[in-house]
Amino acid sequence: MIETSPTSTFLDANELVINMGPQHPSTHGVLRVILKLDGEKILGTECVIGYLHRGVEKIAENRTYMQFAPYVDRMDYVAAVSNGLGYCEAVEKLMAIEVPPRAKYVRTVLTELNRITSHLLWLGTHALDIGAITPLFYCFREREEILKIFENYCGARLTTHAFRIGGLQYETYNGFEEQVRAVCDTFPGRLDEYEMLLTNNRIWLERTKSVGILKADEAIDFGVTGPVLRASGVKWDIRKAMPYAAYEEMDFDIPTGENGDTYDRYLVRMEEMRQSLRIARQGVDRLPAGPIIGKVPKVIKPPVGEVYHSIEAPKGELGYYIVSDGSTQPYRVRVRPPSFVNLQALDRMVRGLLIADVVAVIGTIDIVLGEVDR
Amino acid sequence: MADEQKKEEGAGAPAAPAGGHANPAAPAAPAMEPWDSEVVQSLRKSFPGVDLEAFSFRGQNLIIVPRESILPVAHFFKSELKFDFLSDLTAADYPQKEKRFEVVYQLYSFKRNERVRLKVPVGETESLESVVPVWITADWMEREVYDMFGIHFDHHPNLKRILLPDEWQGFPLRKDYGILQQDVKWVQENLHIQSGQ
Amino acid sequence: MPESILNGLFFYVLAVVILGGAIMTITRRNAVHSAIWLVVTLMGVAGLYLHLNAEFLAAVQILVYIGGIMVLFLFVIMLVNLDEAAKQRQFNRQWSLALICTLVVLVEFGFFLMRGAGSFAFAEPGQGALKPNTELMAVALFQDYLLPFEIASLLLLVAILGAVLMAKKEI
């Protein structure tokens, strides 16, 4: 028999190192995962990130508070509204600005709609990763309807920069309420359609059940947040725990899972979309009249101090830690990106599974590389 | 380094007044109100020899913890005070201060539904004990702090650059690192361009 | 007349393919290339069967040897790193002795071929007698020689079980 080095063959044993990404159809961007394989079984993974690093936090230190606001949209670019909300609220907290109720309501409605678009994108690509091609197109059809609302509201569809520090820059357009209601009316039926395609599909069940399990205590230990945490059975949502915007006055439920597997995360996000619709409908139904922006000085110049403010972005806890030195530019802005933290749990979730599961798990964590790398 | 430690210990009287003498050397020190609560008291009781200062600003609470005792304090926060969730771990650079960096821990307790912020001043040449044994999630966050500030974490399982290339020179989020500055050598060697700007 | 020419042509072309393939198989350094040439050889043999109107045999030859065994061969070759083999010396020091032996065998072969040339006529394609080729095969296997056939298959089954037992690390 010929002598072979143990690392270079499949048979003798053991390890094949394969490079997944940064150019790969299903790493959702420029994520690079180095897989250590035994045949197709995963022995370990290492994520290599930073290919999309733009130094957002450094940029922040060289911009005024207002100037930096559009940059945050470019982090999680599928949930730009949420990013903007988090940043604006953090600065408002730093300056103790009171936001008028109308602005709060509009913010809530738009953020919830944004959560739906983000989840739709997740659903489409996640299903695509698992091999179901068609849901992607359905999801984009619905996403389009919501993006139209954004476009009508602020002129942009993706990187919206919808909010200003202290409130809103734009009053809602004519027909805003009707358009949101129309989405709320048609969307549940469409959701049922997706569920018909996937929820009870045997193949879908086999591919997602008991795949990428993250137990509740592990989830907390890994610091994962958002749907990933809730699917593990931890009923924690910042919208309920530490309400911001107008969430305190909204009536909605927090869906949770039991097993913390891919299927539960799927179910949780599907239910979250329904809950978001509920919130959006309540928001437009009770939309108060009044000013849309609070008392904001011409020059944003917060007092010396620091705040950490976090919101429940579609992907989890999105936190902003802002230190002010009393000048017009932030001294330090730290973004606590949910994707970055959630991605850390990938290794734990995929050990012992197969290559195909890695793809499913990456999809189910729902990362956006713009946010992971910042 | 040695005399810095001495200074810390000297200031660390058991019943240290929770007064606002937070590093008088720093001009940009935030003006904050002192904070006292059950959390602070139990902490003081458990760590009598440690100088802990507690503040509150805009309803957000923070505790300044000396560098040496971060690991036991972290353990205490997690197991005794049930702050089982490390939301965020980051740092900030204050070049004027005596201890240049502040490593910031944002803790959250599901049980109390309460946040608290720990701040650890760290000198430029000092290193800090890693809290990965307490919260696994600190792994990547500490790597990012190392990547951006060059603060070294002892006993970290895999302390290397995370966002920047492994061979990159310099730590971009330090205040003396200009926004247009970069590792020109690395860029030339790896991207084959004269300059990125 | 043209038909016999055609027959001859077929035979000789296939013979060249088979022999050439065989020679290439044993001379290639790369195991995958050897396997490919072996496939060519086996294809040639299948062609010969076809030429003799033994369609069933030809189909089975391809199905079993190429579609089954060669695929598994390639599978194993791909799994095992054979780059090392390519670097090693292909001929060892006993080649001169081996050459003499081969020559002796070759002479013997030639001798017997010369002596018995008469009995090496082309096999006649079985026309009418073997017409329902497949059925006759079935009758032979499943009626006339059922017991030997079953014994052979049992033997193979035992061999498979043994192989599985040996390959599996723990049971």
Place this chain on the structure above:
Amino acid sequence: MPFSFPPSIEPFVLPALYIVILVAVFPLIAGYIVLLERKVMADIQVRLGPMRVGPHGLLQPIADAVKLLIKEDIIPAKADRMVFWLAPVISVVTALVALSLVPFSKYFFVADTNVGLLFLLSITSVGILGIILGGWSSNSHYPLLGALRSTAQLVSYEVALGFALIGGLMVAGTLSMQQMVHAQLEQQMWFIFYQPVAFVIYFIAALAETNRTPFDMPEAESEIVAGYHTEYSGFRFALYFLAEYANMVVVSSIAVTLFLGGWLRPFPNVRLLDFLNYAPILAMFVLAFFVFLGASRERRPIDKMGLAGLGAVCALIGLLFLVPAVLDWVQGLFWFVLKVFLVLYTFIWIRFTVPRYRYDQLMRIGWRWLIPLAMANVIVTAIVMILF
């Protein structure tokens, strides 16, 4: 016929002609199957699909072919060049050879041997070599993984496929493709009704054999990029593509021949339905009508004219079918193609409806369910045939 060939060559003339037709026309047909797939996919996904090249994208396959032909031919630096070159050729040659055994109609077939089906299976099994070698010769991880997956998948599903076919063969009592169709004519029943289980198993195994969703692991692009043909581009890629679609046609043809009555029209023994013999004419005229309707809706004059021309051709062909001899010749072909397209349509439909199985699940289904079920089907069939 006014002239005749010498008797020694005469039996080879028509098959040779058919071979030329198949080799020349099949790539075009494969291109249009791709177009059909894209159009059906678009329809399922609420969009239009190719619309740019030609009216309703009808010239898209040709544009695609040209694009593939003029693309740069990239061979990886460390690839095994000879094998890299050979692998797609093996795939496409075996796929096209397999087509030669398909009985497209009573008259239109290249060869009909008494081991036809067995031969078909053996030829398709050689096609696996093209995949293995392609994956190996690329000298890259993803193609190697793809090739390993393919091989394991094809080898395991071939067993189930073979056993499923045996069920049908026992009813048919022959291995000859033409005789199978005649057997269904004599027994006055499509064998799918005698062997529904075998048909279902065959269909599932065929999906796996042709690497279609939900069994498209070997080229699951979200997992291992493009599987065994990751490193292939341009014309070589086109060859793999062609082979894949040829294989689809072959497996659907086997299904149609053995289970769905081959080139027979529905209810061939029922006098009452004889009017179905004229279905090809009707179909052509209906097609022409719809094409004209489409032409009238078209805005750009060039599209209008193109569609109108197509309609005219359809109508002309319909007229040509009015000649009884032509009709007789075309009949079988018409029904056969129709059935094959129905099977292909089902393939496409499934592809865009369900997710993908995981590799180990696929193996489990094959070995734990399909093969035992197919074996049981064979045994039950044998018992029933002996008893009755």
